[in-house]
Amino acid sequence: MSGKKIFAVIRREYIERVRTKAFWIGTALIPVFFMAYIGIQVATSHNAAGNRTVAVVDVSGRLYEPLARDLAERESRARAERGGKSVHWILAPRPVTGDLAATKEALRQEVLSKKIDGYLVLDPSLIEKDRIEYYSGNVSEYVAQNQLERAVNHVLLKERIEKRGLPADLSSELERHADLRPFKVTKAGATEEKGAALFTVLIFMIILYTTFLMYGMQNMKGVIDEKTNRIVEVIIASVRPTELMIGKIVGIGLVGLTQYLIWSLIAMNLTLPAIAGILTTPESGIPQIPISMILYFILFFVFGYFLYASIYTAIGAPFNTDQEAQQLSMVPMFFIVSVWAFFPSLMNNPNGGVAIFASLFPLTSPLAMFLRTSMGQPPGWQVALSIVLLIASTLLIAWVAGRVYRVGILMYGKKPTIPEIARWVRYRPGQAPQPAAREAS
Amino acid sequence: MDSAVELQDVSKSFGKFRAVDGLSFRVPKGVVFGLLGPNGAGKTTTIRMIMNITAPDSGQILVLGRPLDRETQNRIGYLPEERGLYRKMKVMDHLMFLADIKSVDRRTARQRIGEWLDKMELRPWLRKKVDELSKGMQQKVQFIATIVHDPEILILDEVFSGLDPINAALVKEYLIDFRKRGKTILFSTHVLEQAEKLCDEICLMSKSKKILEGNLKDLKLRHAGDELRLAIQATPAEVAALPGVHRSSAANGEFVISLAPGTDRRDFLRRALERHDIRAFSQREPELEEIYLAAVREAGLEETRTIE
Numbered sequence: 001m002s003g004k005k006i007f008a009v010i011r012r013e014y015i016e017r018v019r020t021k022a023f024w025i026g027t028a029l030i031p032v033f034f035m036a037y038i039g040i041q042v043a044t045s046h047n048a049a050g051n052r053t054v055a056v057v058d059v060s061g062r063l064y065e066p067l068a069r070d071l072a073e074r075e076s077r078a079r080a081e082r083g084g085k086s087v088h089w090i091l092a093p094r095p096v097t098g099d100l101a102a103t104k105e106a107l108r109q110e111v112l113s114k115k116i117d118g119y120l121v122l123d124p125s126l127i128e129k130d131r132i133e134y135y136s137g138n139v140s141e142y143v144a145q146n147q148l149e150r151a152v153n154h155v156l157l158k159e160r161i162e163k164r165g166l167p168a169d170l171s172s173e174l175e176r177h178a179d180l181r182p183f184k185v186t187k188a189g190a191t192e193e194k195g196a197a198l199f200t201v202l203i204f205m206i207i208l209y210t211t212f213l214m215y216g217m218q219n220m221k222g223v224i225d226e227k228t229n230r231i232v233e234v235i236i237a238s239v240r241p242t243e244l245m246i247g248k249i250v251g252i253g254l255v256g257l258t259q260y261l262i263w264s265l266i267a268m269n270l271t272l273p274a275i276a277g278i279l280t281t282p283e284s285g286i287p288q289i290p291i292s293m294i295l296y297f298i299l300f301f302v303f304g305y306f307l308y309a310s311i312y313t314a315i316g317a318p319f320n321t322d323q324e325a326q327q328l329s330m331v332p333m334f335f336i337v338s339v340w341a342f343f344p345s346l347m348n349n350p351n352g353g354v355a356i357f358a359s360l361f362p363l364t365s366p367l368a369m370f371l372r373t374s375m376g377q378p379p380g381w382q383v384a385l386s387i388v389l390l391i392a393s394t395l396l397i398a399w400v401a402g403r404v405y406r407v408g409i410l411m412y413g414k415k416p417t418i419p420e421i422a423r424w425v426r427y428r429p430g431q432a433p434q435p436a437a438r439e440a441s
Numbered sequence: 442m443d444s445a446v447e448l449q450d451v452s453k454s455f456g457k458f459r460a461v462d463g464l465s466f467r468v469p470k471g472v473v474f475g476l477l478g479p480n481g482a483g484k485t486t487t488i489r490m491i492m493n494i495t496a497p498d499s500g501q502i503l504v505l506g507r508p509l510d511r512e513t514q515n516r517i518g519y520l521p522e523e524r525g526l527y528r529k530m531k532v533m534d535h536l537m538f539l540a541d542i543k544s545v546d547r548r549t550a551r552q553r554i555g556e557w558l559d560k561m562e563l564r565p566w567l568r569k570k571v572d573e574l575s576k577g578m579q580q581k582v583q584f585i586a587t588i589v590h591d592p593e594i595l596i597l598d599e600v601f602s603g604l605d606p607i608n609a610a611l612v613k614e615y616l617i618d619f620r621k622r623g624k625t626i627l628f629s630t631h632v633l634e635q636a637e638k639l640c641d642e643i644c645l646m647s648k649s650k651k652i653l654e655g656n657l658k659d660l661k662l663r664h665a666g667d668e669l670r671l672a673i674q675a676t677p678a679e680v681a682a683l684p685g686v687h688r689s690s691a692a693n694g695e696f697v698i699s700l701a702p703g704t705d706r707r708d709f710l711r712r713a714l715e716r717h718d719i720r721a722f723s724q725r726e727p728e729l730e731e732i733y734l735a736a737v738r739e740a741g742l743e744e745t746r747t748i749e
Contacts, residue, residue, distance in 0.1 A: 004544060
C-alpha cells in the first residue's frame, strides 16, 4: 500500500466531484426540499384553516344547537392558542325531508356540486352504537375532523350527564385530558423530551440512509465510468487495484461529508426558528445532542458507508454499463430501504425479535442499531455484538469486493454471470484476471 | 548488455485456455523491441504480466534486473490497448493526476506537461475538458500521459491501432527519438510492416508460443534466400540467358533473380559482369512477413489466423 498513491486517487476523486455543478445543485436543493417538506407538514397539521360549510342532519332535533355553540367555542379557543388560525365552521341545520336516504342523496349532490363541504348525520339509532357519520369530499382533514368529533362527543356527554340529573358543568371537567409527556432516562441522569430526541435522531437517520444509498451508488457509477472510459488499465499500471478502490471509496465519502458540513453550517447560521425551537432546550439554546449519539453516529456512518460502498464497488466492477449493473444494485438498495419497514418495530417494540434481528444483521444494523441506541438503551451485549458483526462483515466484504474489483475492472465485452464473479474471489492475490474478452478483437 | 525486461519460461492459463505457453525472451536496454504476432497470440497477456496486472502461473519476469516493484513500476511508461481518459476532466488536471500516481513531484510534472503540450500543439486546450477534444487530440494526451514521468522503458500495446495517420507518424518519430536518448521501447503489434521499420529486436508469437526471437537484421540475413537483386543494363531475355539463372523477373528497372541450385554467387556475378554493366547488386532481404510465415511453418504451427 502506498499512502501517497491512495492520496492522489482520493484527491482526484474528491476535487473532480466537488467541482461538478451536480454537487452544488444537490447541496443547494436538498435543504430547500427538506424545509419545504417540513413546512408543508407543519402547515397542514397545525394550521388547518379555512371555511367548512357543513350541513347537519339532526334526526334527534336536540343536538344541533348545542353543537353549533360548542364548535364556535372551540374555534375561538383554537384561535387564541394558535395565533388566530383555525378552521371556521359554517353550520346549517337540514331537516329530514321525506326519508333519510332521500335527504342524504340530496346532500350528496350538493357536496358534489361544491355547494357545501360536507354533511354530518346525527342519528340516535347510530349514536346508540357509538357512531356518527360525516360525509365529505375530503375525508383526510385530520385536524378539522378531530375537532368536529370532539365537539359532537362533548355535546353527547353533556346530554348523558343531564339525563342522569348531574350538574351540567360536570361535562367540561370530565372532558379534561392529560397529555403523556415521555422523558428519556439517560446514564447522565439528564432527561429530555422524546419528541425533540426523535427529531434529531431522524435527521441523523436520514443522513445515514442517504449516504448509504446515494454515495454508495456513486461508487458503483464511478467504477463503471472508469471502465467505459477505458482509463482503468492506465491507472492500475501505477496504482494497485486495492489502492484505487480504497481511494475512490474514501474520496466519495469525503464528498458526502463535505455536503453535510455545508448543510450544518447553513443550519447553524440560519437556524430556522421552527427547527431551533424543537431542537434547543430553553436553558442552553443549543441543540442537545448527547455525545454518545454522536459517537454511535460516527461509528455507524464510517462502517456502514464502507460496507455499502464496497458492495456497490463489487457490483459495478464486472459490468460495462449502468444498465447491466442495475439489477444487482437493487439488492443493497433493498436492504437500505428495508429500515423503514423495520421502523415501526424499532420504535414500538425495540426489544422484540424483529428489532433485535434488524439491529444485529450487518446490512440493516447501521441504521437500526443507531436508532435503538439513540432512542433507548438496548442491552450492552446486543450493541457490542452488532458492532462486532458490522466491523467483521465490513472487512470481509471489502476483501471480497477488492478481489472482484481486481478482476472485474479488466473485463470488457460480455456480461459475466454471478457464478463467474464468485469464482474471481477465489483467485490468488495478484493472480487476477482473465484476458479482456476483447483481446482478440 | 543489461536487460530492460526479461521473461523466463513464463506461462499463463485462463481456465483451460493457455494464453501464454513457456515464453522466454530478453529485451536489451536501449533497443526497440517488437512483440509480434496475430491477434490472440498472447501479446496483451504477456504485456499485462510484465506490468504485473496479471500474474503468471509459472516462470519469472524481471524488469531492470528484478521482479517488478513500485519503484521500477514508476520507471515504466505503459500504454495499454484499452486506453482512455476521464472524459470530464480538464486536460491539465488529468495529466497532473497521471503524473501524480507515478510519483512525479508536482512542479516537475507541471513543467514537463507544459513542454509536451507545446510540442504537440495542445497548449490552447489545456483548460478544456477531455470531452471537448477531438479523437486525435485525445490520443496525443494519452501519449503525453504515458511519457510524462520520463520513463526508462516504454511498454506500448498495439500502439498504432486507432491512431490517425498523422498521429501514427508523430508517435513513430517520438519513439525513434526516445531510442536515441537511450530508452528502451517494447511494443506489440499485429501489423508487421510497422514493426519492420522500427524494431531492432523482435519476438514472434503464435498461438501462445514464441516461434522466433532475435535481432531483426540478423534474422533477415539468416533467412535471406538465394534471391538476388540486380540493377543491370540488359533486356529481360538477356538476363534470363545468363548462366546459372533459374528464374528472373523485372521490377522497377531491377531484376530479382533466383539462381539454379549449386550455382556460386560469385561465379554468377563474374560472368554477368563480363557481358553487361551492373550498377547495383544485393542479396534480397526477406520481408518480415516471409520470415514469420517460414517460422510458423518450421514450428509446425499451421497458421489459421490471417495477418493484416
